[in-house]
Amino acid sequence: MEPTIVNAKPRYRPATLVEPPGLGYLLLSADIEPPSGPRPFPSRSTTRTSLLNRLKSAAADLALLDAVERATVYRTVLAPPPSGYARKVERPARYDVQVLVETGSPDEITAVEATEPYTQLRKEFDTDASRVDVMRARCVKCIADVDKSRPGLFLFNYFVADDAGVALKLWDHLTGWFMTETGIDNSTVLQPTGDSQYAFVNHARWDYGVPRLWLRMFTKPSFWSFVQKNMNENRTGSMPTLCRLA
Numbered sequence: 001m002e003p004t005i006v007n008a009k010p011r012y013r014p015a016t017l018v019e020p021p022g023l024g025y026l027l028l029s030a031d032i033e034p035p036s037g038p039r040p041f042p043s044r045s046t047t048r049t050s051l052l053n054r055l056k057s058a059a060a061d062l063a064l065l066d067a068v069e070r071a072t073v074y075r076t077v078l079a080p081p082p083s084g085y086a087r088k089v090e091r092p093a094r095y096d097v098q099v100l101v102e103t104g105s106p107d108e109i110t111a112v113e114a115t116e117p118y119t120q121l122r123k124e125f126d127t128d129a130s131r132v133d134v135m136r137a138r139c140v141k142c143i144a145d146v147d148k149s150r151p152g153l154f155l156f157n158y159f160v161a162d163d164a165g166v167a168l169k170l171w172d173h174l175t176g177w178f179m180t181e182t183g184i185d186n187s188t189v190l191q192p193t194g195d196s197q198y199a200f201v202n203h204a205r206w207d208y209g210v211p212r213l214w215l216r217m218f219t220k221p222s223f224w225s226f227v228q229k230n231m232n233e234n235r236t237g238s239m240p241t242l243c244r245l246a
Contacts, residue, residue, distance in 0.1 A: 001163060003170040003234045007226050012176035015187075020139035023069060024103035025190050026112065027201060028121070029095040029156070031131040040080040042096035047128055048075070052246040054124045055099060062101060062117040069102040071121075072148045074156075074243035078210055084228055086160055086237025089197070091131070093158035093239040097246075099125075100148075100203070106138045106193055135196050141171065141189035143179075146205050153209055154243040157202040162235040164191075164199035170234050171202070177227055182206065182216045199236075210242055 032051060033043035042048070052075055059071035079094040086092065099121065103112050112118055125132045146154070161167035171189060178184045187204040206213060217223050231237060 001166050003166050003173065003230070005173055006229055006233050009222065009226055012174075012180055012226065014172045015143050015175040015179055018142050018144060020142040021145055021188070022105055023139065024106035024109040025135075025137040025139065026101040026103070026109055027135045027137060027156070027190065028099045028101070028125060029093065029133045029135070030097045030125050030129040031094070032096050032128055034076070034094045034096040035079050036094075038081055040078050042076050042079065048096065051124060051128045052097065055097070055121065056246055058117065058121040058124050059099060059101075062112075062115075062121055065112065065115060065117060067103050067108040067112050069104060070148060071099065071101045073246040074098040074100070074154055075246045076241045076243050079239075079241040082237065082239050084232050084237050085235055086239050089160055089237070089239070093198075093241065095133075095156075095241055097129070098156055098241070098243060106136075109136050109193075135190070135198065135201065136193045137190040137201070138193055139188045140168065140191045140200070142187065143175070143184075144186040146186050146188055146203050148205075148245070151245055152205045152207055153213065154245070155202065155204045155206075155240055156243065157204075157238050157240045159199045159202065159236065159238045160197065161199040161237070166234055167199045167236040170230060170236055171200075174227055174230060177222065181220055181222070182213060202238075213242070
C-alpha cells in the first residue's frame, strides 16, 4: 500500500538516498531513571552515571571483536511524552540509556551476542535497568551514515505503525521537511530483523543543541499541518529520544 499524503508541499521533496550500510545493528534501549508524565527530562543520578561508565568500558571491550565495527553508548537528554498515534503504545519509548552495536553484517549479530564481552554488557544493564529492549536490525534507508566519532545531538526515533511498509514509504515523504527545516544531512533507518514492537528506528545527528532544534521544529506551522497530520492520517507514530554520547 502507498501512504496517503495530505497537505502536500512541493518544497519538501523526498530525500535522495544512498546505498544503506551492509552492517548489522544491535540496539539496546533501557530504562534506568527515565522521564515520566509530562516531564521530558530523565533524572541525573549516581546510579545512571555509574552505569554509563561501566557500559562504556564494556562497549570498548566489545568493539575489539573482529565482528564488531563500533559500539556506542548514549545518554538521553530529552524524551517527550508520546503524542498522536504513538499514544496507543502501552510501554512508550522514553529510554534514558542506549547502546548501539554495529556488526560487520546482519548475519554476525547472533555470534556477537554469544561472546563474553556482549554478555558482560548485558549484565551491566541488568544490574540497574528496570527495562531493556533489544532490537536486532539492518539498515534499509540511508541519507548518509551517522557520525558517532564526535559529540552532537543524536536522535533515536522509535516508530510504531499499523502498516510498517506504509510507514517506511511515509518516511520518504516526510524526510524532506526535516532536511529543509532542521538542516539534517544524515540518517539511517534501522528495521528489525526479528520480533519488535517498533516498525523501525530512525537514527540521526545534528551539530547543534536541543533549544535550536525545538525552535526549528515546533514553532513551524508546517510541522503540525504536514508532518504530524500525515503521521496521524497513516496511523503512524514516533517516539523521539534526543541523546548525547556518554
